[in-house]
Amino acid sequence: MGILQQNFNIQMKINSLQLENITVLAPLAGITNLPFRLIVKEMGCALVYSEMVSANGLLHKSRKTEQLLDSASEERPMSVQLFGSEPSIVADAAAMVESSGADIIDINFGCSVRKVVRTGSGVALMREPEKAEALLHAVRRAVSIPLTIKIRTGWDSSGSQAFRIAKIAESCGVDAIAVHPRTASQGFGGTADWSLIAAIKKMLTIPVIGNGDIVTPEDALRMKNETGCDAVMIGRAGIGNPWIFSQVLSLMRGETVAPVDLSLRCEIMIRYLKVSVNYFGEKHACYMMRSRLCWFTKGLPYNSSFRESIKRISSEDEATEMIRVYMNSLGNVGM
Ligand SMILES: Cc1cc2nc3c(=O)[nH]c(=O)nc-3n(C[C@H](O)[C@H](O)[C@H](O)COP(=O)(O)O)c2cc1C
Numbered sequence: 001m002g003i004l005q006q007n008f009n010i011q012m013k014i015n016s017l018q019l020e021n022i023t024v025l026a027p028l029a030g031i032t033n034l035p036f037r038l039i040v041k042e043m044g045c046a047l048v049y050s051e052m053v054s055a056n057g058l059l060h061k062s063r064k065t066e067q068l069l070d071s072a073s074e075e076r077p078m079s080v081q082l083f084g085s086e087p088s089i090v091a092d093a094a095a096m097v098e099s100s101g102a103d104i105i106d107i108n109f110g111c112s113v114r115k116v117v118r119t120g121s122g123v124a125l126m127r128e129p130e131k132a133e134a135l136l137h138a139v140r141r142a143v144s145i146p147l148t149i150k151i152r153t154g155w156d157s158s159g160s161q162a163f164r165i166a167k168i169a170e171s172c173g174v175d176a177i178a179v180h181p182r183t184a185s186q187g188f189g190g191t192a193d194w195s196l197i198a199a200i201k202k203m204l205t206i207p208v209i210g211n212g213d214i215v216t217p218e219d220a221l222r223m224k225n226e227t228g229c230d231a232v233m234i235g236r237a238g239i240g241n242p243w244i245f246s247q248v249l250s251l252m253r254g255e256t257v258a259p260v261d262l263s264l265r266c267e268i269m270i271r272y273l274k275v276s277v278n279y280f281g282e283k284h285a286c287y288m289m290r291s292r293l294c295w296f297t298k299g300l301p302y303n304s305s306f307r308e309s310i311k312r313i314s315s316e317d318e319a320t321e322m323i324r325v326y327m328n329s330l331g332n333v334g335m
Helices: 034-042 055-059 063-067 087-099 122-127 129-142 160-171 194-203 217-227 244-252 262-280 282-295 303-310 316-332
Strands: 012-014 017-019 023-025 047-054 078-083 104-109 147-151 176-179 208-211 231-234
Touching (some): 023 244, 034 262, 047 104, 055 078, 087 104, 087 129, 104 122, 122 129, 194 208, 194 217, 208 217, 282 316
Parallel strands (some): 023 231, 078 104, 104 147, 176 208, 208 231
């Protein structure tokens, strides 16, 4: 057994919902759409989150917002993340999400984007504990499926707002809490302070999902060991690299982590393209996949001409051919 490995439970429950393992895909606006979630799920991830969904947008029946609730049986269990600040509005939106078939409702307490904070939503809720409590009570009363929240450190680095919100959440009947330990002003800069995850884990009896700066499979294990968190949530590192979930699982089972071989990488890229075309239609999917397929080749040799040409794809066949030719060429140079 390697020094990073330890005997711990690699299963968890969120209330009565049993997860297959303890790897979680973070909500990523603009990224964790249905096709991406399906790919991540195929890589062994136990729980996927939607992109954040506006509670107001749902109540106003915005087509674009409603589309964010689209789901497929293969990706379940699936959590829909709502953002909003008005307790009755978020509660009504949560009831809509529950009837759409979601398995979990998550409330965003972490988004620090100015236009979200200005409306009192996201991380703004962390400095308004009374409002946060009213909101969580209202949502808890409105739905019976598991309810979770995702928080940041708060508005300063002390963690006092995170501790307060975590306690409030537990007392309101929230079933799990994801912690991204960066302050509101940090955005995604600096480093995540994992000691805060450990401190919150010690305070609560509900499961704590640790998040922030897991870049390699070893980081995931290190977070688990250092903080005692119940599950690990991965965001940016999964974007062009969804197989990180299967690598984390291998490591947690005490197996060695194999590098992803080129043919698997090639097949995943082609599948992601296909699933996106099926869902969005060829024109829109090809437009979206121009940047996404680039992310999948980050760090690979001779990727600049692939990246240049993939930026102009307009059909699935053309893109599939480009992926195959590039990946085969790497095989030929002995990758
Ligand atoms: C492009 C992007 C979009 C994000 N969208 C959301 C979101 O919709 N809801 C949310 O709670 N967090 C969002 N986050 C934050 C991530 O869920 C996560 O907390 C953060 O990236 C830290 O984890 P990581 O280091 O594994 O990426 C977003 C982050 C990025 C980079």
